[in-house]
Amino acid sequence: MSQGTPVVFVVDDDISVRESLELLIGSAGWRPETFASAEQFLNCPPALVPNCLILDINLPNLSGLDLQRHLSVGRPDMPIIFVTGYADVPMSVKAMKAGAVEFLTKPFGDEELLAAVQSALEWSKTALAAGSELHELRGRHASLSRREQEVMALVVSGLLNKQVGFELGISEITVKAHRGQAMRKMRARSLADLVNMAARLSGAH
Incomplete structure (x- = not known):
């Protein structure tokens, strides 16, 4: 499989479930990575390709909901599909409110699971692309001089060039020059x- 193959992580303490899901995921063309416990999974590095997690809610020691809480901090962009052998409605509601993309009760059909995984991977792909774009945008902003950053901040807040000049104690012509440089470096087509x-x-901080 290529480096860009989506990864589907599975955390379930039942070896028969892990083995059957490993075969199913592999047959769909994705790369399965299985773990018997939440602790094992936390020791594995994050995937840099579209990925999702099939997570058993009832795990020994660290439960599925506990792991979800951990991931909401460390890997907030990882979509989680919860599976459980118990039709526990309150638990399901709690998991979905905390951001799970799907909640399936065992035994579930292969097609039902594959559809959930496909949807989760599409979501992950979009999130990864957005993260990459944001990283590039931050790089462009970091390339601005301190003065260009100051001018950009005041311009986007709605001030006119003359007002920006007054705020910073520089001429309107100098403001226009810095504004032009900021637009060029940020690759902005318009104000x-x-x-x-x-x-x-600002929304990413």
């Missing part, structure tokens, strides 16, 4: 584009 970029950068 609206620059405002949108600034909003994405």
Whole structure:
């Protein structure tokens, strides 16, 4: 399988479940990675390709919900499909509220699981792409000089060039020069584009 093959992680303490899911996932063209406990899974490095987690809610020691809490901090972009042998509605609601993408009760059909995995991987692919774009945007912003960053911040807040100059104690012509440089380095096609970029950068902190 290629390096870009999506990874489907499975955490389930039942070896027969792990083995059957490993075969099913592999037959669908994805790369399965199985673990018998939440602790084992936490020791594995994050995947850099689209991925998701099939997680048994009833695990010894660290439960599925405990692991979900851990991942919400360390790997918030990982979609989780919960599976359980018990039709526990309150637990299901809790898992979904905490961000699980699906909750399946054993025994579930192969097609039902594969559809859930396909949907989760599409979600992961989108999240990875957005993360990559944000990383690039941060790099562009870091390439601005301190003065260009100051001018950009004031311009996107709605101030006119003259007002920006007054705030920073520089001439309007100097403001225009810095503004032009900031637009070029950020690769903004318009002021609206620059405002949108600034909003994405501030929303990501």
